[in-house]
Amino acid sequence: MPSGQFAVSTSAHMEFVDITTQLQQAIDDSGVSDGLLVVYNPHTTAGITINEGADPAVQSDLIGVFARIIPEDYPYKHREGNSPSHMMTTLTGSSATVFIENGRIRLGTWQRIFFCEYDGPRSRKVWWKILKG
Amino acid sequence: MPSGQFAVSTSAHMEFVDITTQLQQAIDDSGVSDGLLVVYNPHTTAGITINEGADPAVQSDLIGVFARIIPEDYPYKHREGNSPSHMMTTLTGSSATVFIENGRIRLGTWQRIFFCEYDGPRSRKVWWKILKG
Amino acid sequence: MPSGQFAVSTSAHMEFVDITTQLQQAIDDSGVSDGLLVVYNPHTTAGITINEGADPAVQSDLIGVFARIIPEDYPYKHREGNSPSHMMTTLTGSSATVFIENGRIRLGTWQRIFFCEYDGPRSRKVWWKILKG
Numbered sequence: 001m002p003s004g005q006f007a008v009s010t011s012a013h014m015e016f017v018d019i020t021t022q023l024q025q026a027i028d029d030s031g032v033s034d035g036l037l038v039v040y041n042p043h044t045t046a047g048i049t050i051n052e053g054a055d056p057a058v059q060s061d062l063i064g065v066f067a068r069i070i071p072e073d074y075p076y077k078h079r080e081g082n083s084p085s086h087m088m089t090t091l092t093g094s095s096a097t098v099f100i101e102n103g104r105i106r107l108g109t110w111q112r113i114f115f116c117e118y119d120g121p122r123s124r125k126v127w128w129k130i131l132k133g
Numbered sequence: 134m135p136s137g138q139f140a141v142s143t144s145a146h147m148e149f150v151d152i153t154t155q156l157q158q159a160i161d162d163s164g165v166s167d168g169l170l171v172v173y174n175p176h177t178t179a180g181i182t183i184n185e186g187a188d189p190a191v192q193s194d195l196i197g198v199f200a201r202i203i204p205e206d207y208p209y210k211h212r213e214g215n216s217p218s219h220m221m222t223t224l225t226g227s228s229a230t231v232f233i234e235n236g237r238i239r240l241g242t243w244q245r246i247f248f249c250e251y252d253g254p255r256s257r258k259v260w261w262k263i264l265k266g
Numbered sequence: 267m268p269s270g271q272f273a274v275s276t277s278a279h280m281e282f283v284d285i286t287t288q289l290q291q292a293i294d295d296s297g298v299s300d301g302l303l304v305v306y307n308p309h310t311t312a313g314i315t316i317n318e319g320a321d322p323a324v325q326s327d328l329i330g331v332f333a334r335i336i337p338e339d340y341p342y343k344h345r346e347g348n349s350p351s352h353m354m355t356t357l358t359g360s361s362a363t364v365f366i367e368n369g370r371i372r373l374g375t376w377q378r379i380f381f382c383e384y385d386g387p388r389s390r391k392v393w394w395k396i397l398k399g
Contacts, residue, residue: 086324
């Protein structure tokens with residue numbers, strides 16, 4: 001099962017980084033033409049989501065709504081002050097599974113795969129595995 | 134890896150459509166008796182969830198709570214006016230993975246698999262892949 | 267495809283139970299050294315998440331924020347009174363996919379895998395499957 005990882009460097013407290021190109025490169029390198037790609041985020045204040053990539057306003061709207069619906073004034077017990085970030089991780093999920101067909105990630109017309117930074121800026125990793133099919 | 138897709142036609146702005154029967158049909162057609170089924174939504178204002186199918190009130194309650202917790206009055210930058218729908222997509226997730234045993238999708242007693250429409254009514258697609266195991 | 271299940275007994279209405287040790291045991295018993303582990307929750311008022319395991323305060327903060335953002339005063343139609351629990355299930359997701367390398371679940375430094383009880387206390391099940399790779 002081909003697998004690997006790559007680094008993502010984030011530059012804001014909250015940021016969605018389009019990682020589709022790096023993931024396509026991983027598939028290209030593997031030589032796999034059909035199967036599944038599993039994308040995994042190993043951090044507890046980040047996530048993986050699939051959403052619109054054409055208009056960057058969608059990503060900033062998602063970040064804005066996350067910041068609004070997760071309260072800052074809750075009496076959090078976790079001392080690091082980043083409990084809202086942990087909550088966003090659980091709401092987003094830590095992985096995504098997408099299809100590989102003819103050597104390409106098969107996404108919907110407007111879809112891109114994003115690494116979601118919820119407690120940056122930081123140096124992060126993305127792990128991936130490919131199942132041949 | 135057997136794969137395919139089918140159409141889902143939605144009739145409301147927000148609607149949960151039970152797609153379990155179509156997915157079971159896909160497994161029947163594939164002849165696979167044990168493995169995994171991956172269900173994938175290629176749209177950025179829709180999702181896939183697994184929840185209770187016995188009482189339709191659960192689905193309408195989920196829709197109602199989504200509409201309540203995602204603000205309508207936020208200063209969204211995305212001009213299409215459907216940023217709340219994109220947010221629901223990220224909160225729900227774009228795929229589900231379920232087990233196949235003895236030729237059947239193995240779900241919990243009350244579970245059904247739903248296509249979640251967040252910006253309908255529209256003509257949608259559901260993609261699937263089956264891993265033999 | 268090695269598969270199995272184990273019981274989880276919860277003791278509160280909402281509770282996150284770390285099931286990483288039971289899942290590692292399943293991998294040990296399977297003898298699989300590399301591949302994927304899919305963890306599945308068959309209940310409609312529970313979920314599976316991956317989040318920080320080092321500080322139990324993170325888990326109690328997640329539970330507290332869930333209880334705060336999902337309204338109790340909404341005019342729910344589902345008569346069992348647990349519609350907020352169903353909503354938490356859809357927000358959390360019903361499964362997780364993690365990597366197996368060298369016979370071990372490969373998690374990030376702070377990650378653990380949790381069964382999320384949203385309508386307990388109850389006797390629950392967790393299902394799993396392992397894909398060799």
